Amino acid sequence: MSSIDPVTRDLWQVIAATDEITVGVVEATLLLDTRIALTRDSDGSPVVWLRRDEEQGDEIDPASVLDRLPAITGYGYIWTSLGNPPKELFPIPEYAESDRVNMSCGSIGIHVSAPRAVENFLDMGHFPYVHTDILGAEPHTEVKEYDVEVSEERDEVLATKCKFFQPRAALSAIDGMEVEYVYRVPHPFCAVLYKSSPEAPERRDVIAIFLQPMTEERCRAHLLQSMIDSTSTITDLRRFQQTIFGQDKPILENQFPKRLPLDPRSETPIRADKSAIAYRRWLSQKGITYGVIPVAS
Amino acid sequence: MTLSLTDPTWYPIASSDDLPFRHVYQGQLLGRELAVWRADDGNVNVWENRCLHRGVRLSIGVNEGGELKCQYHGWRYANRSAGCTYIPAHPADAPARRIQNRTYPVREAYGLIWSAANDDQVFQPFPGAEGNDWFPLRPMPVNAAPEDVLAALASLAPDDQPADLLPGLTLHFGDTYYFVQPVDAGRSVIRGLLSAQPDSATLRHCNETLSKLRDRVERAAAKKPAPEPLNPAFEKVSAELSTMPEIAVPRGNTLTVVVKRKWTSADGVIGFELAPRDGHLPTFQPGAHIDLHLPNGLIRQYSITNGPGDLMSYIIGVKQESASKGGSKVLVESVREGDLLSISEPRNNFPLRRDATRTVLIAGGIGITPLLSMARFLDKSSLNYELHYFTRAGDVAFRSELEALNGKVIFHTGLPREQIGSTIASALGEWSLAQHVYVCGPSAMLETVRATAASQGWPEASIHFEYFKNDKVIDNSSAFEVELARSAMTLQIPSGKTILEVMRDNGLTVPSSCEQGACGTCLTTVMEGEVDHQDVYLNDSEKRSNTCMMTCVSRAKSARLVLDI
Numbered sequence: 001m002s003s004i005d006p007v008t009r010d011l012w013q014v015i016a017a018t019d020e021i022t023v024g025v026v027e028a029t030l031l032l033d034t035r036i037a038l039t040r041d042s043d044g045s046p047v048v049w050l051r052r053d054e055e056q057g058d059e060i061d062p063a064s065v066l067d068r069l070p071a072i073t074g075y076g077y078i079w080t081s082l083g084n085p086p087k088e089l090f091p092i093p094e095y096a097e098s099d100r101v102n103m104s105c106g107s108i109g110i111h112v113s114a115p116r117a118v119e120n121f122l123d124m125g126h127f128p129y130v131h132t133d134i135l136g137a138e139p140h141t142e143v144k145e146y147d148v149e150v151s152e153e154r155d156e157v158l159a160t161k162c163k164f165f166q167p168r169a170a171l172s173a174i175d176g177m178e179v180e181y182v183y184r185v186p187h188p189f190c191a192v193l194y195k196s197s198p199e200a201p202e203r204r205d206v207i208a209i210f211l212q213p214m215t216e217e218r219c220r221a222h223l224l225q226s227m228i229d230s231t232s233t234i235t236d237l238r239r240f241q242q243t244i245f246g247q248d249k250p251i252l253e254n255q256f257p258k259r260l261p262l263d264p265r266s267e268t269p270i271r272a273d274k275s276a277i278a279y280r281r282w283l284s285q286k287g288i289t290y291g292v293i294p295v296a297s
Numbered sequence: 298m299t300l301s302l303t304d305p306t307w308y309p310i311a312s313s314d315d316l317p318f319r320h321v322y323q324g325q326l327l328g329r330e331l332a333v334w335r336a337d338d339g340n341v342n343v344w345e346n347r348c349l350h351r352g353v354r355l356s357i358g359v360n361e362g363g364e365l366k367c368q369y370h371g372w373r374y375a376n377r378s379a380g381c382t383y384i385p386a387h388p389a390d391a392p393a394r395r396i397q398n399r400t401y402p403v404r405e406a407y408g409l410i411w412s413a414a415n416d417d418q419v420f421q422p423f424p425g426a427e428g429n430d431w432f433p434l435r436p437m438p439v440n441a442a443p444e445d446v447l448a449a450l451a452s453l454a455p456d457d458q459p460a461d462l463l464p465g466l467t468l469h470f471g472d473t474y475y476f477v478q479p480v481d482a483g484r485s486v487i488r489g490l491l492s493a494q495p496d497s498a499t500l501r502h503c504n505e506t507l508s509k510l511r512d513r514v515e516r517a518a519a520k521k522p523a524p525e526p527l528n529p530a531f532e533k534v535s536a537e538l539s540t541m542p543e544i545a546v547p548r549g550n551t552l553t554v555v556v557k558r559k560w561t562s563a564d565g566v567i568g569f570e571l572a573p574r575d576g577h578l579p580t581f582q583p584g585a586h587i588d589l590h591l592p593n594g595l596i597r598q599y600s601i602t603n604g605p606g607d608l609m610s611y612i613i614g615v616k617q618e619s620a621s622k623g624g625s626k627v628l629v630e631s632v633r634e635g636d637l638l639s640i641s642e643p644r645n646n647f648p649l650r651r652d653a654t655r656t657v658l659i660a661g662g663i664g665i666t667p668l669l670s671m672a673r674f675l676d677k678s679s680l681n682y683e684l685h686y687f688t689r690a691g692d693v694a695f696r697s698e699l700e701a702l703n704g705k706v707i708f709h710t711g712l713p714r715e716q717i718g719s720t721i722a723s724a725l726g727e728w729s730l731a732q733h734v735y736v737c738g739p740s741a742m743l744e745t746v747r748a749t750a751a752s753q754g755w756p757e758a759s760i761h762f763e764y765f766k767n768d769k770v771i772d773n774s775s776a777f778e779v780e781l782a783r784s785a786m787t788l789q790i791p792s793g794k795t796i797l798e799v800m801r802d803n804g805l806t807v808p809s810s811c812e813q814g815a816c817g818t819c820l821t822t823v824m825e826g827e828v829d830h831q832d833v834y835l836n837d838s839e840k841r842s843n844t845c846m847m848t849c850v851s852r853a854k855s856a857r858l859v860l861d862i
Contacts, residue, residue, distance in 0.1 A: 119351075125370045125386040139652035139680075139731055141371060141385035251369055254354040256330075256347055257531070265533040268349045268396055272386035 004032050005289040009083035011187065014210040014222050015048070016078045017104040026058040030214040032082055032290065036069070046071040046078040075224050076104045077210060090156070090186035094194075094206045095226050103234050105223035105241040107212075112252040113291035114189040114211035114219040115260035115283060120248055121191045121209045122183050122275045124164045130247050133167050137176075140165035143272035150282050157185035157282050159275040170205060171232045171240045172198045185279055188288050189213055197228040205229075207241070216291050217258040221245060261293040300443065300479050302327055302529050305417035306465040307402075309409040309476050309488045312433045316341060316410065321365065323356035325480045327414050328527025330354070331401065336376035336606050337362040337677075343412045344379050345399035348372060349534060355398075362677050363605030374398055376606025380580025388652040389758075390838060391582050391645035399532060407490055408433040409476075423467060423474060434489035434500075436478075437507045441518035443479040446487060449514045450475045453506065473503075482524035487511075551590065554578070556636045557610055565617045566663060566694035567629050570610045571640065577608040583674040584647035584667045584735075584763070587611060588816060590639040591627050596810040596818055600666035600737075601643060602695065604673030611640075614694050616663040644817070646836045647735070647763040649674060654731040656682040657724060659746055661738020662692065667763065668737055669695055676702050685709060685724045687717065687738065717742075721749050728755040735761045740768050764833040767813040767850065771831050777853040781805075781862040782824055796848040800862070807848065807862070814850035821848050826858035 013031055015038060021027050023040045028051055030036065037051035041062035048071040054060065069080045074089040095102060110117055120126070125143050127136025146162040162181040182194040182204070189211040194204040206226040211219045223241055232240075261267060262284045269277050283292055310324040316335040323346060324331035330346035332355035346354050348367040355374075359366040364373040364382060373383040379398035384390070404411045404420045408431050411420065439446050447466050454460035454470040461469045466477040472493065478486040487507060491499070558570035572578075586600045599613040617629045632638065649656075649671045656675060658668040665686055675682040683705040686693070690711035699706050709720055725734060725746075734755065736746040743762050750760050774792045779799070781788065788799050797819055800807050810818040814832025823846050830840045832847040839845065848860075 128385070129368060129371045138371075138385075139654055141652045142388050143386040250357075251353060254357050254368075255352045256354065257352065261352075263533070265536060266531065267351060268534050270350070270384055270386060 003289075004082065005287060006083070007287050008032065008188070008213070008290040010081065010085055011083075011189075012072065012074075012079040012081050012085045012089055013189070014077045014079050014212050017107060017222065018044075018046070018073050018076055018078055019104070020107075021046070021078065024059055024062060026054045026056060026060050028054065028056040029212070029220075031080070032213055033215050034082060036080065038071070038078060038080070039065075046073060046080075048078070048080040075208065075210075076102060077222055077224070090190070092192055092206065092208060092224075092226070094204070095224075097226075099228070100206075100226045101229060101234065101237065102224070102226045103238060105225055105238045105245075107220050107222045108242075108245055108249065109214075109218070109220050110249055110252050111218055111258070112255055113217055113259045114213040115279075115288075115291050116255055116258065117209070117211050117219055117221055117248075117252060118185065118189060118191050119260060119276045119279060120252055121193070122159065122185070122279060123273075124162060124181070125272045126251070127164060127166065130251055131244055134244065135166050135168075136164060137167045140176075145271070146274065148274045148278045150278055154186070156187075157183075157275065157278050159183040159278075162275075170195070170198050170227075170229070171236055172229050183275060185282070188283055188286065189219075189291075199230065200228045203228050213291050219291075257293060259291055259293045263293065263295045266293070300327060300482055300527060302329075302527055303414055304479075305413055305415055307404065307411045307413045307418065307420050308465065308478050310343070310412045310478060311410040312436065312488070313405060313408050313410060314433070319360040319362060321356050321358055321360050323354070324410075324412070325478075325484075326401075326412060327479055328481045328529045329414070330356070331412065332356045332358070332365070333410060334360045334365060336360075338376065338607070340376055340606075341403050341405050341410055342376060342379065343401040343403040343410070344374075345401075345531075347398075347531065349381070349396055349398055352531075361605070363607065363674075364677070373605075375580045375608065377577045377608045378580040382580060382582045382605070383651055385652060388650040389648065391585070391648035391836070395580075396534075397580070407431040409488060409490070423463060423465075423469075425469075429492045430494060432491040432494050434487075434491065434503055434507070437487040437489075437511055438480075439485045439487060439511045439514055440483065441485060441514045442483055442524055443477045443485045445518060446485040446514055447475075447477045449510050450477070450487065453510065481526050483518065483526065551588075551639045551641055552579075553637050554611070554640055556632055556634050556638060559632070559634050562614060563688075563694040563696070564691045566692065567615045567617055568612060568695070569615060569628070569632075570612050571638065572610040578611055579642050580608070581611070581643035582645045583649040583671040585643040585645040585670075586647075586667070587613070587643055588641035589613075589628070590641075592631065593627050594810075595627070596816045597625065597628075598816065600647075600670065602666050602669045602673075602698070604670065605677050607673075611643075614663055614666045641817075646834070647737075647761065648836075649735065650733055651675070651678065651680060652731065653733045654681065654729075655733075656680065657732070657734040658682060658684040659687070659721065659724065659734060659736040659738070659742075660684070661687045661736075661742040662689070663694065664736075664738030664742075665694055665699075666737070668735060669698060671735060672699075672702055672704060672706070676704050683707065683724065685720070687712065687720075687742065718745055718749065721746055722753065725750055725753055725755065727753055728759060733759045733761060737763055740764075764815070767811075767815045767831075767833045769831065769833070771814075771850050772829075773852065775829065775852050775854075777855070778857045779853070780825075780857065780859045782859055784862055790852070795850065796852070796858075796860075800848070805862070809849055812849045814847045817847070819848045821846055822861035824859040824861055826853055827855040828852075828858065829854045 035051040037054045038048040047062045048069045071080050128138045128141050148159045166179045167176040184192040192208040197205045208224040210222040315322045322333040324333045332344045332346040353369040357368045371385040379400045381392050381396035401412045451460040474490045476488045554571040557572040560568050562568040586598045602612045615625045660668045672684045687709045776792045779788045810816045817834045828846045829852040831850045
């Protein structure tokens with residue numbers, strides 16, 4: 001079994017969409033090679049513990065679980081930690097805006113490390129090839145110059161002024177348009193994307209990906225949408241995001257090595273990969289070793 | 298026997314039939330995954346199954362006939378060299394750095410594709426290989442160690458005719474050869490060759506025998522501890538590739554080529570086919586040129602006319618100019634088939650974007666050469682283009698090559714001067730998003746195209762052209778100081794004199810050739826200061842990088858330059 005670095009151990013880690021967990025029924029999952037069980041108590045609050053002999057679907061009295069792992073709810077998901085997590089989860093302030101449609105869009109298992117999936121989420125160059133005619137289309141393949149910084153104050157990677165021509169940027173988009181993105185990586189295994197909303201151009205739709213590192217080479221992607229969209233149904237919005245993710249999955253599963261290599265000499269970056277390079281350096285500096293191939297010392 | 302990652306033996310990795318038109322086959326050998334694909338010219342490529350950019354399997358990519366296109370970001374890799382020719386995220390830039398995938402040796406023989414982990418051994422036919430019409434059996438994958446599979450195959454031989462064990466996990470009895478392809482420590486593929494075309498009863502018999510053998514060997518293997526799989530490492534890319542790509546000017550080596558063919562392509566245009574002495578030539582991109590080192594010491598630039606993945610020779614066209622100062626004249630008059638010439642690695646100052654909805658190519662006379670290459674690349678990728686070729690009557694060079702293209706090729710032969718402008722205007726049409734025009738020809742024509750395009754709404758960034766001669770008027774009025782870092786000298790450059798001249802006046806020997814900012818010989822690294830570029834050798838991004846300059850024509854905008862001399 002792989003060892004879990006202290007930074008990863010002390011992070012909040014996503015494990016399930018809150019509304020998919022039934023009160024008093026056991027859900028079993030895997031986090032950082034560790035068997036986890038969870039349920040919700042009568043208040044709806046999450047109860048998470050190290051799984052013993054419970055089986056998926058067993059009924060359980062949550063009050064009988066004494067030895068609990070830390071647990072919180074945030075952005076529609078349940079988060080836990082194997083170590084000592086910070087008091088709060090990273091902020092996504094838009095989530096609280098009253099006119100937004102917030103929804104979880106499903107949890108999708110992927111046979112690749114969590115950091116590889118984060119990097120794919122930050123990448124625009126693949127839009128015409130992987131999300132053909134939705135997020136991109138040949139011949140509009142150019143990734144224009146954009147800005148990247150690692151904010152020390154907020155301890156996150158931030159990419160701004162990312163522009164890309166998209167035939168159908170969102171469900172509510174009809175014509176192709178150049179879309180501006182902002183990406184944040186506020187957590188080693190989570191990323192948040194802001195894009196101009198087709199319905200309200202002055203505001204931004206928010207799409208976040210929270211990755212549950214199950215093993216070093218397997219993860220589950222949990223998706224959040226926080227949209228300005230008064231016409232589409234939640235089912236349609238979910239379906240749109242699942243289509244996008246369904247297109248990424250086979251590409252990610254054909255990536256080798258499955259762990260993200262942090263040695264700059266293991267792959268060949270181009271200018272379009274600025275955000276990925278910043279992300280890799282940030283992971284390296286934080287001392288993350290889980291799900292990555294650290295730079296040989 | 299233990300398998301070794303560095304085993305130099307040639308093993309079969311696929312049947313020829315596994316490589317139909319435009320397919321990519323996923324092969325395996327000694328723990329490594331391979332992307333195996335046949336280009337339209339018949340050449341079989343065996344590459345590490347991993348795009349150098351983000352590690353995605355190339356076997357899920359697209360075989361475009363002369364290039365393999367990665368499924369993730371559309372990077373193109375050339376047939377034979379596996380060199381990257383195009384990065385769609387940066388469509389206007391030629392991939393300046395030498396990005397090249399790992400390749401493995403390959404040979405196609407006896408209906409099988411053979412490869413090896415390295416080049417240490419020369420391919421040798423198995424004894425008795427020649428003179429038979431070999432038939433490859435359906436491959437039989439077996440989850441067992443290669444040596445166990447070989448032993449089981451040996452036991453198939455009749456008692457009175459024991460199997461003949463040959464080197465390289467091979468054995469032979471009767472009229473059949475069996476090769477065990479070592480996929481990994483615990484996985485094998487049996488590949489059989491029959492010495493004659495079999496009937497269906499024979500095939501059924503072989504299939505039944507091998508299926509039973511597989512079941513038996515796999516049952517036995519399941520009882521043994523599984524062998525430790527081989528663990529091949531991915532080679533690291535060069536330090537140059539690993540850093541965030543600053544614009545760098547490649548200082549390629551020169552290489553020696555043989556003049557394989559010399560012919561008259563049109564009145565006044567001589568074609569030269571330049572072939573390597575062995576192997577293939579380096580990767581080039583459409584629009585690229587080579588420097589040709591002429592027997593009289595001059596260096597001249599010629600565009601490569603070839604299409605994608607066509608690396609067995611470069612074909613160039615040389616204009617026979619009566620008034621030439623000895624560049625093309627020497628080539629045309631004194632260079633013969635069989636002669637050796639020195640050329641540079643390809644350079645590209647005229648990169649082709651492949652993200653256009655419509656591409657207009659306009660050639661005048663010998664200017665057809667880079668555009669022929671561009672048309673061939675666009676053609677192979679089924680991209681929309683029109684090629685307009687203006688020549689005097691009788692001067693149509695590369696006619697058969699142009700007629701072989703599938704796109705729209707329009708010959709404008711012997712057009713009266715007054716019609717050229719209107720023809721160009723209608724060829725261009727009105728501009729709309731993602732349209733690009735490329736022009737190469739006499740400077741008068743370049744100017745006409747630029748002016749016409751501009752008047753019809755084409756933005757500057759959509760008009761692409763290349764100069765071979767520096768026709769610009771050099772502004773040598775500035776005066777500045779140059780510090781030569783390695784020579785520990787400081788020189789004053791007065792107006793009216795070039796840096797090159799002042800360096801020579803001070804006893805320095807510096808290489809140069811054309812002395813008009815076109816050939817690249819005097820390329821120098823700039824360590825400090827801002828350059829006033831006046832050459833036509835460096836492309837715009839190289840100029841912007843401010844890291845290098847041509848000392849024969851370029852000067853300083855700052856008061857001082859520090860050069861790495």
